[in-house]
Amino acid sequence: MHKLILVPAMLLLLLLSACSSAQTDSASSQDGPQQPCSEAGQHRASEYAPGQLVASTELEPDDDNEDFPTGARAWRVLYTSTGKDNTDLQLVCGVVIAPADPERIASAGPGGNGRMASWTHGTVGVQAHCQPSVQPERNIWGPMPGGFNVVAWGEPGKADGRRGTSQGGALQYMVERGWVVSATDYFADLEGGGLLEPYVIGRNEASNAIDAARAAHHLLRQVYPELSTTSYEYLTWGHSQGGHAAMWNAQLVNAYTAATRQPDDPELVLRGAALLAPASTIIVDPSRQPYTGYPYGLADWVVNQVVGPSLFGDRLGIKLGPALYSYILGAWATHSGGKTPRKGQLPAYPGDAANLDLTAVATDAGAETTTKMVDLCLVSQPLKVAELSLPYDAKDFLVPRLSDGVDIGGQVHGQVSRTCAGSPGKELDKWCRWMWYQTPGPLGRSPLPKLPKQDGALVPVYIADGTNDLIVRCRSVAPEPDTLPDQRDCLSHAFYQALADDAYCPSGSKARGNLQLDLWQENPDTTEANHFTVPGVASARDLVSPQFEGSPLERWMTAAMDQRLPNECAAPRLMNPSGNPAGEHR
Template identity: 30%
Template sequence: MASIVAAALLTMPATASAQRAGTLVSAEPAADAPAGMRAWRVRYRTMSDRNQPIEVTGMVIAPERPSSGPGRVIAWTHGMIGVAQKCAPSSGGLNFTMIPSLADVIGRGYTVVAPDYPGLGSAMVHPGLVGVSTGRSVLDAVRAARDIRGANAGLRFAVWGESQGGHAALWTGQLARSYAPELDLVGIAAIVPPTDLARNMKEGSDPRARALLMAYTGTSWSRHYGIPMTAFGSRATQNVMTRLADNYCIETHKKPKLGTILGIVTVQRAIRNLDLGKQQPWGRLMRENSVSPAAVPSPLLVATGSKDVIVAPAVVRDFAQRACRNGKAVRYLSIPGGEHATVARTDARTTLDWIDARFAGQRAPSDCGRI
């Protein structure tokens, strides 16, 4: 009975602080955690981009035998898997396979904080690629993890993300000092990140991926910002886009159903000549949610793959160059033959070694002279 009471107290914050951003609401132990790990599916408070308190979800994964003292934290920010509530990585065991080299991460003694982002796992619209909303949810997940007994989460953290998560990682850095000044961000690793959203929407060379991204972002932003979807064409096309967004979560090891494929082809045809960045208010919102290379703190690790057909390597390179011109220390990786879905995994050890060095206080390397 005493243990039950203690667990209840752990997951029920005091009334006075119940609405505070970063407050842990609940932490449910995950029975399916891999060997050598402990994990919790969490609910916690954050603040939306409209400064409204909201409750969101995520997962925290820690070594089964944590080290003494406040532990080092890696915030893992996942790539685009959909915009429907059911697509949340924490709802099943997806985080255990999605996070690159998780066994190595835990073996190095890190506690992993993996937010779902607002609207994935929580009853609200998912504001996909909306920087402020996503970045705040990451920072508040790091805060909330500190209240889980056994997670051993400290104030020092690095953020590591791929694709949409690379965008989230950079926005987390952009917001960290003003939004969560008590946290100590030691480094940002952004893998295949969309940074200039208008260019990313236009220059991705895989038309099917571009169509699906348009369906996800168009539906998400239309609902979040209250924008009509007329820029995408007929009512029939708009309906196909919303059905894709509401029903399809990307599963990288499963072939989409025929209906999904046909829906993507329909959208692909409808938007083949669309430059969304020139359509207002879409263009303005894309600029607002793009990443500022001047505002993101260093040190940075930025990686792309030469065969990425979803986030154009040229856009990633341009961002790294602009960050260098703004005085940032940038470790830049361009992986020969690297694809959008592979770079985070094939080069996970390089990324983790770089993160280790940031926690160790070593001087950050910079490739700005050769980019």
């Protein structure tokens, strides 16, 4: 029986990554974590409370940091957070960016409150040396989708390629308005205990992000002793895997901070969640989702999906089935071992679904592939990742009960959702329960909060995607342009519908919160509208002006912070219809 001890599956990095499509293999991320995270072994997490700052190193702009925001300071931080439950202390690394003038921080919000955006990253790798804090010039203030400052999308030099400037970037905009930005790595074996990034484990992603925000506050009180701010209006924000994390961040921030609060912790007042092509509808339940069906969950779509070469340069075509499942299976199997999470302490997974058995879901070939991915980083080693995925197709990788499905439109869907809805057997049922547990939003099956609320009221949620997204599936299949994909063909649309029906705009009731879904369609002159373009196009004033100010995302973020968004579920809208291909926002 295969039970993984140290086997995070790297290939899923291709599924939800925020890497550049032109990336080539290098060893640039292989040097390991940088100070102070490289010295984590000198500290013991058990000596600190969640959210405490352990150490920090200021990051000085230099010739390699041409996109570093003006008027800002940045630090790499080592802090404590929690894993399986509130008592499972871990050391985590991250980055904090703040205005160089502390008066801007104190005046960002009304009444002396600060404002903070919590960024959660997409897939870069599951080892510590793969994480964004190792190379912040690329993965923090670099161009989108890898970084989150410079507004960019598409291939440089091609008709649909765009790259803005650092001065017109998202991070620059926030710094100029006094916002603090925190960015977690998610924890990854900093103490040498065999832990890896908790990929798509919502509670862990959330606690790591929330504690990064608290550590940011403690850092600022150290470097700016005169700063009196103790409360921050708080907004969560992420792409792909990071979209999944951003939703969980928003769902848990109040429950988690209340359960782990220390006397000197800041108050985080939730204002909204921005989800860019989020990993959301993992599997489906047609009894609660009549607008979709069994073969239309994320786990079903990607079983036999091939991502064409255009996403990864002209060299590569990636089979997403082996990529997705080697990463999911490896990460979840490693985190399911050891001590069982405690009830009543915000457990990360069902306590009676521990010690996941890999052979319940993977063939011998699939298990072997998974074990080979442990040390690879997608950002610096995509060719090696692709090479390992090529020999396998889904039927070689997953057991037939999961991989053999129905041919719909020329693509064979998996049977994950249908199998999980039946009687899958004891060991496979554990995996099914994990999938439902890690599902964000109202359809998730866990004892944890399922909706983002502040003082009992729903906060605004913004969702963005492209209608040519083959990774977190959102694909318009109609031959006519300007046709929005329905919930079966667009996982983001299905997630929007679940939020609307179950919480924000239930049938027969007044709207209870603000919910928005923006979609972009493919246009050869402006955007491919694929998974990797979403952060850029949502952050652009229009599709010819890659500038954050005036963009759909900026306008939503500002209105959410100012509490100006009405209670309504805005109809999903196409942002660049044929009559307005540049997507000019009026």
